Amino acid sequence: MKYYLTLIVLFIFPTVGYAQSSGSSSIVLSQALSSTQTVLPASNADEIPVKSPDKSVDAIDDEYKDDQNLDYANDTFKEEKVEIADPLEPFNRAMHQFNDKLYFWALKPVAQGYKVVVPEPARIGVKNFFSNLGFPARFLSCLLQADLSGAATEAGRFTINTIWGIGGLLDPSSGKELDLQKQDTDLGQTLGVYGVGHGLYIVWPVFGPSSPRDSIILVGNYFLYPPWYIQPWYASLGVSVYELVNNTSLRIGDYEALKNAAIDPYVAFRDAYIQYRMKQVKARKVKLISSAPPAEQSPPINPALPEKVN
Amino acid sequence: MKKRIVVFCILIIFVLSIPVYAGVPMTMAEASVNRVLDVLRDSKLKSPAAKEAKKEKLRVIYKDMFDEIEFSKRTLTRNWNKFSPAERVEFVKLFEQVLEKSYIDKILDYSNEKVNFYKESMLSDNQAEIQTKIVTASKEIPIYYRMILKDGKWKVYDVVVENVSLVQNYRTQFNDILAKDTPTQLLEILRKKVKAQ
Numbered sequence: 001m002k003y004y005l006t007l008i009v010l011f012i013f014p015t016v017g018y019a020q021s022s023g024s025s026s027i028v029l030s031q032a033l034s035s036t037q038t039v040l041p042a043s044n045a046d047e048i049p050v051k052s053p054d055k056s057v058d059a060i061d062d063e064y065k066d067d068q069n070l071d072y073a074n075d076t077f078k079e080e081k082v083e084i085a086d087p088l089e090p091f092n093r094a095m096h097q098f099n100d101k102l103y104f105w106a107l108k109p110v111a112q113g114y115k116v117v118v119p120e121p122a123r124i125g126v127k128n129f130f131s132n133l134g135f136p137a138r139f140l141s142c143l144l145q146a147d148l149s150g151a152a153t154e155a156g157r158f159t160i161n162t163i164w165g166i167g168g169l170l171d172p173s174s175g176k177e178l179d180l181q182k183q184d185t186d187l188g189q190t191l192g193v194y195g196v197g198h199g200l201y202i203v204w205p206v207f208g209p210s211s212p213r214d215s216i217i218l219v220g221n222y223f224l225y226p227p228w229y230i231q232p233w234y235a236s237l238g239v240s241v242y243e244l245v246n247n248t249s250l251r252i253g254d255y256e257a258l259k260n261a262a263i264d265p266y267v268a269f270r271d272a273y274i275q276y277r278m279k280q281v282k283a284r285k286v287k288l289i290s291s292a293p294p295a296e297q298s299p300p301i302n303p304a305l306p307e308k309v310n
Numbered sequence: 311m312k313k314r315i316v317v318f319c320i321l322i323i324f325v326l327s328i329p330v331y332a333g334v335p336m337t338m339a340e341a342s343v344n345r346v347l348d349v350l351r352d353s354k355l356k357s358p359a360a361k362e363a364k365k366e367k368l369r370v371i372y373k374d375m376f377d378e379i380e381f382s383k384r385t386l387t388r389n390w391n392k393f394s395p396a397e398r399v400e401f402v403k404l405f406e407q408v409l410e411k412s413y414i415d416k417i418l419d420y421s422n423e424k425v426n427f428y429k430e431s432m433l434s435d436n437q438a439e440i441q442t443k444i445v446t447a448s449k450e451i452p453i454y455y456r457m458i459l460k461d462g463k464w465k466v467y468d469v470v471v472e473n474v475s476l477v478q479n480y481r482t483q484f485n486d487i488l489a490k491d492t493p494t495q496l497l498e499i500l501r502k503k504v505k506a507q
Contacts, residue, residue, distance in 0.1 A: 260507065263408070263487065267482055
């Protein structure tokens with residue numbers, strides 16, 4: 001009897017796992033793709049050579065000439081206003097400069113040297129280790145958002161990665177078999193989920209872009225991030241600096257690319273930060289709606305769902 | 311007899327229309343990205359001397375893949391109307407150069423990361439979002455392409471990297487500049503930027 005039960009349970013696990021991971025859309029898409037590939041070349045060959053030589057030149061000229069109603073308000077991608085009050089701009093610009101110099105004069109050279117000495121897998125291990133220690137803050141955030149499945153995932157990840165991942169150096173739980181992904185959340189997002197806005201833009205020295213709302217992350221980390229409990233204080237500071245150097249070594253070049261592409265780097269980083277945080281909060285809200293018990297997802301709500309997901 | 315012809319016609323319409331509707335933007339984006347990857351992986355172009363040839367090849371693909379006018383219009387929004395046609399032409403050209411010069415090194419740095427195309431969402435008849443992921447050893451970078459259908463061709467008009475839309479990012483910057491400066495001054499800033507790079 002027991003034997004049959006385990007067999008059935010074993011059978012259920014893989015089927016459930018597959019249903020979640022592969023999803024239905026990818027199958028539909030791949031079918032659609034294979035069929036369109038055959039259709040496409042034919043239509044291209046027929047239309048484009050005939051049309052383009054005389055028509056496309058005109059079309060481009062017209063596009064430059066027209067005055068248009070370029071509001072994009074009715075656009076399918078509702079391009080929300082992602083602006084933020086910036087009354088502290090002079091202070092913020094000064095801090096932006098300070099952080100910029102800190103990066104180019106201190107952090108980057110150190111990280112580059114460190115990168116030469118320590119191979120990448122080791123650095124990724126260190127990153128995983130510190131990320132694993134961020135568990136209390138993420139766990140609490142999930143609980144505060146009433147996201148029980150997220151909290152359970154985090155708890156599972158912490159246990160598995162600490163025990164089987166050699167104290168968090170490896171990340172076995174995000175592998176394909178277990179598929180427990182890190183919950184990308186923090187206390188600032190938690191406030192955001194409950195409708196708290198940014199207020200205004202602040203650039204902190206060292207910590208970078210933030211707002212009064214998101215500064216709760218810094219406060220929260222002071223209590224919830226284990227490295228801050230190390231005594232004496234300079235040892236704890238040393239560990240934090242090491243973490244910063246290690247993480248920087250894994251993404252040297254990103255900051256430079258962003259900065260070089262910007263016309264006004266200060267405004268570009270402000271906008272990127274606000275966009276990034278807004279979408280994170282939105283993603284959390286979507287997750288909370290979709291992970292709510294099925295009884296709540298009665299038909300009247302459903303038509304609204306696809307829009308929100310997109 | 312008539313009924314049969316009608317049914318037959320409807321069937322033909324279905325057969326022809328469904329596949330074209332479902333996957334074209336995704337195929338277009340994937341094909342373009344694969345062409346880029348082919349150039350980057352090309353062993354003949356590995357030497358540092360071939361960098362220019364590589365850039366030239368990438369430029370051709372870029373022209374085919376992006377709708378730079380749509381891109382410029384969307385970043386300027388209503389300010390587009392403040393530019394004279396000649397200024398618009400120059401703006402589009404300068405903006406393209408700024409983008410090329412800032413991102414080309416990042417692209418040439420490519421070292422066999424995987425690019426996964428995993429989702430297409432049609433947002434209207436002529437707009438679609440293609441979701442992709444670049445998978446590296448230490449992280450996954452989500453990159454979304456927003457495409458628009460113009461003259462029978464799907465072209466990219468916005469790229470969203472890690473949830474940050476390029477169009478929106480530049481729009482904020484240009485709005486900020488044009489709130490106090492004229493279009494001529496903005497063009498001057500862009501010219502300086504291109505020279506400095």
